[in-house]
Amino acid sequence: MTEIEARHFKELYKKQIVNDQLRANLSKATLQAVDSRGESFKEVDFEFLRKQAKMIREESVSHLNQLLSQFEDHARENGCKIFYAETPEKARAYVLDVAMKNNVNLIVKSKSMVTEEIELVPFLSGKGIETVETDLGEYIVQLAKEKPSHITTPAIHKSRTEIAQLFHDKIGTEMNNDPKFLTAEARRVLREKFLSANMGISGANFLIAETGDAVIVENEGNARLSTSSTDIHVVVTGIEKVIPKFSDLRIFMRLLARSSTGQKLTSYVSVLRGPRREEEKDGPREVHIVLVDNGRSSLLGTEHQEVLNCIRCGACLNVCPVYRNIGGHAYGSVYPGPIGSLVTPMYFGEKNAPDLPFASSLCGNCTEVCPVGIEIHHQLLSLRNEIVAAKKSRIERFLFKNYRKTMLRPGRYRMMGRFARMFSKSALVRRMMKQWTDYRDLPEFPSQSFREMYKSGKLN
Amino acid sequence: MEDDREKIFAAIRRGLRKDQHSDTERDGRSPLNTPLFADFQMRFEKFSDELVKLGGEAYVFSDYQGISDFLLEHITDDAGVFLYDEIREKYDRALSELKSTRAYKLSTDFENGYDKRDVAAFGSAILPCAACIAETGTIVLRNNMRLPAALATRLFVITEPARLIASLDELFTEKFRDAGGSNLFLVTGPSRTADIEKELVTGVHGPKEVYVIFHKE
Numbered sequence: 001m002t003e004i005e006a007r008h009f010k011e012l013y014k015k016q017i018v019n020d021q022l023r024a025n026l027s028k029a030t031l032q033a034v035d036s037r038g039e040s041f042k043e044v045d046f047e048f049l050r051k052q053a054k055m056i057r058e059e060s061v062s063h064l065n066q067l068l069s070q071f072e073d074h075a076r077e078n079g080c081k082i083f084y085a086e087t088p089e090k091a092r093a094y095v096l097d098v099a100m101k102n103n104v105n106l107i108v109k110s111k112s113m114v115t116e117e118i119e120l121v122p123f124l125s126g127k128g129i130e131t132v133e134t135d136l137g138e139y140i141v142q143l144a145k146e147k148p149s150h151i152t153t154p155a156i157h158k159s160r161t162e163i164a165q166l167f168h169d170k171i172g173t174e175m176n177n178d179p180k181f182l183t184a185e186a187r188r189v190l191r192e193k194f195l196s197a198n199m200g201i202s203g204a205n206f207l208i209a210e211t212g213d214a215v216i217v218e219n220e221g222n223a224r225l226s227t228s229s230t231d232i233h234v235v236v237t238g239i240e241k242v243i244p245k246f247s248d249l250r251i252f253m254r255l256l257a258r259s260s261t262g263q264k265l266t267s268y269v270s271v272l273r274g275p276r277r278e279e280e281k282d283g284p285r286e287v288h289i290v291l292v293d294n295g296r297s298s299l300l301g302t303e304h305q306e307v308l309n310c311i312r313c314g315a316c317l318n319v320c321p322v323y324r325n326i327g328g329h330a331y332g333s334v335y336p337g338p339i340g341s342l343v344t345p346m347y348f349g350e351k352n353a354p355d356l357p358f359a360s361s362l363c364g365n366c367t368e369v370c371p372v373g374i375e376i377h378h379q380l381l382s383l384r385n386e387i388v389a390a391k392k393s394r395i396e397r398f399l400f401k402n403y404r405k406t407m408l409r410p411g412r413y414r415m416m417g418r419f420a421r422m423f424s425k426s427a428l429v430r431r432m433m434k435q436w437t438d439y440r441d442l443p444e445f446p447s448q449s450f451r452e453m454y455k456s457g458k459l460n
Numbered sequence: 461m462e463d464d465r466e467k468i469f470a471a472i473r474r475g476l477r478k479d480q481h482s483d484t485e486r487d488g489r490s491p492l493n494t495p496l497f498a499d500f501q502m503r504f505e506k507f508s509d510e511l512v513k514l515g516g517e518a519y520v521f522s523d524y525q526g527i528s529d530f531l532l533e534h535i536t537d538d539a540g541v542f543l544y545d546e547i548r549e550k551y552d553r554a555l556s557e558l559k560s561t562r563a564y565k566l567s568t569d570f571e572n573g574y575d576k577r578d579v580a581a582f583g584s585a586i587l588p589c590a591a592c593i594a595e596t597g598t599i600v601l602r603n604n605m606r607l608p609a610a611l612a613t614r615l616f617v618i619t620e621p622a623r624l625i626a627s628l629d630e631l632f633t634e635k636f637r638d639a640g641g642s643n644l645f646l647v648t649g650p651s652r653t654a655d656i657e658k659e660l661v662t663g664v665h666g667p668k669e670v671y672v673i674f675h676k677e
């Protein structure tokens with residue numbers, strides 16, 4: 001198992017939580033996203049859409065084998081090459097192979113969480129193939145040699161001044177922190193990359209079983225260029241992205257952008273059906289679709305199956321009080337926030353993220369906004385249960401067993417109450433409880449129990 | 461290279477062995493709270509409202525002169541114009557002045573393929589569309605060249621009122637599913653980003669300006 005930073009969550013979040021600038025940026029950005037989301041749902045019936053979306057996603061995941069093979073057949077008929085990868089290593093090796101066979105030296109890439117998950121860009125760059133992130137937010141974090149801190153707004157943690165300094169240092173622009181200026185500079189540099197690149201990589205928001213289409217949703221136009229301006233287009237996505245029908249898009253298109261950025265629809269939606277046709281004058285000549293498992297299939301049939309319904313809108317991050325205070329980097333995973341606290345231990349192993357399911361106040365805001373109706377906070381709770389059950393020490397097991405017995409027997413309860421009152425003030429006990437009392441007070445025990453006070457008439 | 465298809469399918473079958481529910485009954489109702497836009501005028505108003513909110517513009521012209529004047533007024537640079545041949549055929553009368561005063565290329569000039577730098581050099585692209593959607597102010601493109609609409613600074617679409625459909629419910633149907641071609645592109649306003657402190661900036665990669673013209677005969 002590859003080690004990921006999420007192992008060190010406890011150290012990471014402590015560093016982030018004291019960063020006032022970060023918290024101010026996050027607060028501004030997430031509150032704005034929450035407001036726009038609310039506004040954008042006024043025109044449609046959210047509950048109707050959510051119910052339909054949940055049903056369709058449940059159908060998709062519970063029929064995954066049928067739908068995947070249907071998708072695969074149609075995508076092949078459309079001229080695509082399909083490759084299934086159980087592990088990140090396999091997926092990376094395939095993409096590298098395609099690039100090498102075609103003498104590719106420059107790749108333009110649009111935003112894709114799965115490529116982050118399998119660490120594709122550092123891998124390809126390490127093999128000497130320049131791979132440029134073309135989404136503005138991703139480009140910023142790539143220049144800064146950082147990781148994205150939000151699923152849909154990767155550079156949400158950076159202020160305009162930090163970005164201006166970064167552009168000045170890395171691409172030689174003048175020091176000007178106007179977002180319009182910075183965006184125009186990025187356009188200039190990246191346009192040249194699009195015109196010189198010989199391969200494009202993208203993710204996919206949905207795969208349609210009945211047509212073999214890959215659907216990509218975006219605002220900037222970089223995904224359109226990454227998928228259309230080179231001879232080879234490689235889609236890297238998860239096996240769970242499949243949905244049954246083209247007509248199901250009427251539900252998801254109305255939910256995804258509203259949940260994510262508060263838009264009715266993103267600026268661009270590309271529904272791609274394989275390589276260019278004979279009568280078409282541009283578009284890729286080769287389209288490869290890499291379907292990554294990386295732990296997803298192991299969730300099927302478990303109580304965590306519904307996590308696979310996620311459409312990665314990012315709404316649960318924007319409303320999460322924990323995320324708003326510590327930001328994405330604290331999670332040490334490409335998937336931050338409530339959904340990240342679920343999928344990180346699931347895809348990367350519980351040992352890699354033992355604390356993430358505990359990084360939640362269980363307030364349920366996430367569940368309330370989730371457009372596909374995932375019971376996120378219940379899932380977090382059940383994951384906590386599993387982690388605690390698996391790692392309980394002998395002492396803990398002994399203590400919990402006795403706690404249970406105590407709660408079931410009144411005589412024993414009285415006796416334990418007496419012990420607690422007797423020893424709660426002892427310095428030794430307080431030292432033993434140090435971890436707990438670091439952040440909260442150990443309550444004072446009264447000198448008598450309720451029953452004793454009642455009997456002595458003190459309560460009258 | 462051998463892929464992991466069999467392994468993954470075996471894992472899926474193992475996981476799904478437990479009884480899972482059957483097919484979902486779709487509810488075909490529209491999720492829109494207000495009734496659909498019945499006639500062209502109502503649809504156009506909604507379409508225009510949505511597009512204007514995003515920074516685009518929509519117009520109805522009933523004469524060729526109107527279209528011609530509009531294009532001349534908005535295409536002021538000398539970066540060149542890309543014209544779809546289908547547009548030239550239908551709107552030649554509206555384009556004659558433009559063609560005599562601006563450098564332009566037709567899609568048929570690229571019959572044998574082209575270098576993407578040639579298309580990137582155009583300032584404006586004038587295209588036909590498969591549909592427009594009133595609900596969201598969206599243009600639906602299904603053309604045999606993908607790049608002009610993605611690379612030009614200014615995007616013009618000229619179309620007829622019959623192509624303006626009410627909602628996304630009408631788009632995601634068999635008609636558009638089975639229309640052929642390798643791509644269906646939905647364009648909703650100018651290209652935009654809010655990646656820097658959530659401040660909205662248009663024209664990050666694609667067109668900065670989007671105009672839709674309905675020609676009502």
Ligand code: SF4
Nearest residue numbers: 310311313314316370
């Ligand atoms: S869990 Fe729900 S709210 Fe969170 S990213 Fe996934 S779909 Fe969106």
